[in-house]
Amino acid sequence: xxxxxxxxxxxxxxxxxxxxxxxxxxxxxxxxxxxxxxxxxxxxxxxxxxxxxxxxxxxxxxxxxxxxxxxxxxxxxxxxxxxxxxxxxxxxxxxxxxxxxxxxxxxxxxxxxxxxxx
Numbered sequence: 001x002x003x004x005x006x007x008x009x010x011x012x013x014x015x016x017x018x019x020x021x022x023x024x025x026x027x028x029x030x031x032x033x034x035x036x037x038x039x040x041x042x043x044x045x046x047x048x049x050x051x052x053x054x055x056x057x058x059x060x061x062x063x064x065x066x067x068x069x070x071x072x073x074x075x076x077x078x079x080x081x082x083x084x085x086x087x088x089x090x091x092x093x094x095x096x097x098x099x100x101x102x103x104x105x106x107x108x109x110x111x112x113x114x115x116x117x118x
Contacts, residue, residue: 010054014098032081035074055101
């Protein structure tokens with residue numbers, strides 16, 4: 001691991017993972033009405049809003065379990081704000097969650113849940 005704060009380190013790992021899969025990263029840390037979307041990317045014809053959850057181990061539960069119904073609602077509103085502010089209409093959009101946890105050797109384990117919620 002490097003000296004970045006843990007959450008930012010996880011977002012860097014996620015962005016690199018997505019780039020390696022052919023995604024184009026459009027935005028990082030997009031804020032709308034006090035809600036942050038960690039990453040916004042293009043995956044083919046999809047505009048993807050990505051929440052990155054990072055944990056030091058799986059002992060504290062899976063990272064994606066921290067995504068409450070209220071947090072999902074806020075992320076939906078922030079995504080609508082992004083679309084509105086950028087005059088983007090009639091796009092196929094989805095919400096993904098990338099979970100990053102460290103294994104016993106402190107190597108990142110990545111789980112990518114496409115279309116994690118609507």
